[in-house]
Amino acid sequence: MSAEESDALESGELTLIGRITDASNATLVCDAVSGANSVRCVYKPIRGERALWDFPDGTLAGREYASYLVSEQLGWSVIPHTVLREGPFGRGMVQRWIxxxxxxxxxxxxxxxxxxxxxxxxxxxxxxxxxxxxxxxxxxxxxxxxxxxxxxxxxxxxxxxxxxxxxxxxxxxxxxxxxxxxxxxxxxxxxxxxxxxxxxxxxEVPGTLVADVGGLISSLEGDFGVRLGAYITPDEVVALYERAVDLVAAPxxxxxxxxxxxxxxxx
Incomplete structure (x- = not known):
């Protein structure tokens, strides 16, 4: 994604195109428009999240963003470009359409x-x-x-x-x-x-992936762990760290x- 497209996703005006009706939470298809740049995206406002018995209310958008950050920290880019931002129905997750x-x-x-x-x-x-x-x-x-x-x-x-x-x-x-x-x-x-x-x-997990997970462990011991703590709980950051350590120890x-x-x- 170019810098211009990234800027549109992060701060462009969200124009509603439609809704994915079979999604369990409010999932809206939008165009993020900034000047001449337009990016098709999915917008999930926090207010449209369905309550779950085992996950705290209002945390799903933050978990989506935290998962994206983990994917990027690994260098894998498995999850499309994702941001947390304001939209027409309040703060939520906005993600590039694939x-x-x-x-x-x-x-x-x-x-x-x-x-x-x-x-x-x-x-x-x-x-x-x-x-x-x-x-x-x-x-x-x-x-x-x-x-x-x-x-x-x-x-x-x-x-x-x-x-x-x-x-x-x-x-x-x-x-x-x-x-x-x-x-x-x-x-x-x-x-x-x-x-x-x-x-x-x-x-066995391929060695190249194990090496990337080792890098994630190092980053979680530093500033990245603190950064994730803005979106998930400290215990959840620790649990992520322990899963990474376990995977490297027994790949x-x-x-x-x-x-x-x-x-x-x-x-």
């Missing part, structure tokens, strides 16, 4: 990185995560690609303790990068990992205890 390609073709070419297909159509090398039936009772499988871009996202989810990694929250952009969205219920002190990206469970993706905890709906 355009995705239309999928066509047979096999993997016609599938998103996380998708659903029939059991006989699972591409070679893909992970089958969940078997189910469709509305007509036909067997289907929830799958995801064995893709390093997606694997990096799965490691980020372990670090930020993502309780809601749905299939629709993993987007392959037109620029070829893979982005994760919707991080409002992350960074809790208790283990709440719920994800569709269980394909790497029990496997293996966690296995679920019993059944794989998957958010519902899965997309």
């Amino acid at each position: 355009d995705t390609p239309d999928r066509h073709g047979d096999g993997a070419a016609g599938l998103d990185l996380v998708d659903i297909c029939t059991p006989d159509a699972v591409p070679e090398g893909w992970f089958a995560i969940l078997q189910a039936t469709d509305m007509e009772g036909n067997p289907i499988v929830l799958i995801h690609a064995d893709d390093p871009r997606l694997q990096r996202m799965a490691v980020l989810d372990v670090l930020i303790n993502n309780a809601d990694r749905k299939g629709g929250h993993a987007l392959e952009g037109l620029d070829g990068s893979v982005y994760g969205v919707d991080h409002g219920i992350c960074l809790h002190t208790e283990n709440k990992l719920r994800t569709v990206l269980w394909g790497w469970a029990g496997t 293996v993706m966690p296995r679920p205890r019993g059944r794989r905890p998957i958010p519902w709906p899965a997309f």
